[in-house]
Amino acid sequence: MHPAPSIIFFTVFSGLGFGLLAWLGLGLPDVTGWVAFVFFALAYLMAVGGLISSTFHLGNPQRALRAFTQWRTSWLSREGWLAVLSLLVMAVYGAGLVFLGERWTGLGILGSILSLATVYATSMIYGQLKTVPRWNAWTTPALFMVFAVGGGALMAGQVTAAIILLILLGGLQYIAWTTGDARFRDAGHTMETATGLGPVGKVRLLESPHSGGNYLLREMVHVVGRKHARKLRILSLTGLSILPVLLLLLLPAGHIVGLIAVILHLAGTLGARWLFFAEAEHVVGLYYGKR
Amino acid sequence: MTLLPEKTDAKLGLVIDLDTCVGCHACVVSCKGWNTQGYGVPLSDQDPYGGDPSGTFLNRVHAYEVMRPDGQAQTTHFPKSCLHCEDAPCVTVCPTGASYKRQEDGIVLVNESACIGCGLCAWACPYGARELDQAAGVMKKCTLCVDRIYNDNLPEVDRVPSCVRTCPAGARHFGDLGDPDSDVSKLVEARGGIDLMPEQGTKPVNKYLPPRPKDQPLEEIDILAPLLEPVAEDARGFIGWLDKALEKL
Numbered sequence: 213m214h215p216a217p218s219i220i221f222f223t224v225f226s227g228l229g230f231g232l233l234a235w236l237g238l239g240l241p242d243v244t245g246w247v248a249f250v251f252f253a254l255a256y257l258m259a260v261g262g263l264i265s266s267t268f269h270l271g272n273p274q275r276a277l278r279a280f281t282q283w284r285t286s287w288l289s290r291e292g293w294l295a296v297l298s299l300l301v302m303a304v305y306g307a308g309l310v311f312l313g314e315r316w317t318g319l320g321i322l323g324s325i326l327s328l329a330t331v332y333a334t335s336m337i338y339g340q341l342k343t344v345p346r347w348n349a350w351t352t353p354a355l356f357m358v359f360a361v362g363g364g365a366l367m368a369g370q371v372t373a374a375i376i377l378l379i380l381l382g383g384l385q386y387i388a389w390t391t392g393d394a395r396f397r398d399a400g401h402t403m404e405t406a407t408g409l410g411p412v413g414k415v416r417l418l419e420s421p422h423s424g425g426n427y428l429l430r431e432m433v434h435v436v437g438r439k440h441a442r443k444l445r446i447l448s449l450t451g452l453s454i455l456p457v458l459l460l461l462l463l464p465a466g467h468i469v470g471l472i473a474v475i476l477h478l479a480g481t482l483g484a485r486w487l488f489f490a491e492a493e494h495v496v497g498l499y500y501g502k503r
Numbered sequence: 504m505t506l507l508p509e510k511t512d513a514k515l516g517l518v519i520d521l522d523t524c525v526g527c528h529a530c531v532v533s534c535k536g537w538n539t540q541g542y543g544v545p546l547s548d549q550d551p552y553g554g555d556p557s558g559t560f561l562n563r564v565h566a567y568e569v570m571r572p573d574g575q576a577q578t579t580h581f582p583k584s585c586l587h588c589e590d591a592p593c594v595t596v597c598p599t600g601a602s603y604k605r606q607e608d609g610i611v612l613v614n615e616s617a618c619i620g621c622g623l624c625a626w627a628c629p630y631g632a633r634e635l636d637q638a639a640g641v642m643k644k645c646t647l648c649v650d651r652i653y654n655d656n657l658p659e660v661d662r663v664p665s666c667v668r669t670c671p672a673g674a675r676h677f678g679d680l681g682d683p684d685s686d687v688s689k690l691v692e693a694r695g696g697i698d699l700m701p702e703q704g705t706k707p708v709n710k711y712l713p714p715r716p717k718d719q720p721l722e723e724i725d726i727l728a729p730l731l732e733p734v735a736e737d738a739r740g741f742i743g744w745l746d747k748a749l750e751k752l
């Protein structure tokens with residue numbers, strides 16, 4: 213799949229933003245007043261910024277409100293609802309903390325649940341697609357959720373939780389990559405099943421339907437850059453999990469250490485998310501003799 | 504409405520004969536010609552006369568070489584447009600309700616004025632049947648020529664999809680695949696029509712008729728081969744000299 217920057221930024225930043233909101237909703241860290249304001253501002257900046265960035269790849273963003281109508285079948289629509297609901301609930305909860313110094317525990321917990329549900333809905337936009345076998349598995353929602361709570365813990369200054377969750381995240385990312393590698397083959401999609409010509413013999417593309425490119429090839433048959441996938445995997449894993457964990461374990465906790473850990477985690481996450489798209493093979497490639 | 508109908512009253516669709524398709528692309532051209540001026544926004548082209556032309560098409564013809572177990576290769580031309588799937592994943596993923604499947608005839612359509620151009624439906628389609636128009640930013644797909652098949656202003660012979668009407672080889676057939684007594688259903692039955700990528704679980708309405716087995720085995724095709732054997736083994740004259748000279752080198 214084409215790794216569009218707008219979608220990479222959207223999923224990474226909105227995931228982090230909602231992950232941070234989930235921690236704030238639980239009162240971790242227990243902040244009020246100005247400090248709470250800074251935390252909430254940061255979370256909203258990432259969550260809302262991510263959502264806005266996701267509209268950049270729409271052909272007709274002026275009609276975006278219509279995307280709230282089909283929540284009964286569409287994960288994209290559900291994501292829209294959950295995002296708006298969690299942002300509203302957390303805004304009220306945050307206002308209580310910032311302006312009144314009051315913690316409305318029940319509301320906070322509700323906001324946390326909604327924030328995590330938003331991340332789950334985002335992950336299912338990809339996880340539901342049978343056409344992309346690498347994504348169509350439990351690892352996709354699991355990974356998105358642990359990215360959100362792990363990165364959120366890091367931003368919320370929850371050192372112990374961050375260490376545990378980032379170790380878990382590293383392991384999960386490794387499993388997602390290795391099991392993902394076999395999933396296209398295991399799903400049984402081949403040029404023979406795609407064309408139905410399997411009973412006749414082995415199929416090979418003789419001529420493409422068009423000599424130039426088209427939307428399908430640009431959007432879904434992205435093969436460039438995969439040859440560096442191994443190196444990128446190692447770099448991403450080091451950034452998103454190993455280095456931040458080592459920093460938190462070995463150095464005394466503080467703002468500078470925290471900031472460096474966050475930056476490393478963010479860089480690793482962006483790399484991993486690029487790979488999430490670039491390595492994902494859509495079955496339509498079979499019609500073009502490509503994967 | 505992106506909830507799929509429980510059951511449609513009819514299952515209108517195409518039957519494509521891979522045995523007779525000659526790969527002339529006439530259906531591609533006629534599809535584009537009809538649909539760029541009919542249903543919804545035009546099918547735009549980008550850089551049509553330049554070095555890197557591309558554009559929106561609702562129907563495209565691939566060509567494959569199939570290597571048979573007996574060592575013979577055969578060519579199959581392979582037209583592909585929306586299969587109007589019964590379990591259409593492209594419809595259920597749509598957040599706006601722009602994509603829908605009609606209860607009355609099973610045609611899958613896009614209401615372009617509701618489409619935000621998110622492209623998710625194209626991701627969900629296993630067959631590459633949807634293309635986002637780059638000029639209008641809305642999703643385009645085969646409409647089964649819904650503006651022809653019910654159109655009383657056209658002579659009756661033209662009330663079929665443009666691609667079907669155009670195909671010079673008669674490789675495309677249109678009808679109700681939900682009615683077991685329709686011509687298309689009988690054709691599918693007689694020729695063992697198949698689904699594309701059935702393991703995706705989309706239950707396509709459109710069916711493909713596999714190429715008929717070749718009636719000539721490999722050996723008999725070479726019946727004239729003995730006559731084509733080289734006439735002169737021992738070359739003489741200039742050629743003979745050249746042959747020897749080259750051999751010595």
Ligand code: SF4
Nearest residue numbers: 585586587588593628
């Ligand atoms: S062929 Fe693709 S676009 Fe057409 S109904 Fe099936 S899934 Fe949808």
Ligand code: SF4
Nearest residue numbers: 597618619621622624
């Ligand atoms: S591109 Fe249009 S039709 Fe397709 S899913 Fe998005 S809104 Fe629906």
Ligand code: SF4
Nearest residue numbers: 534645647648664666
């Ligand atoms: S039925 Fe109409 S829209 Fe569909 S491929 Fe044929 S000509 Fe194109």
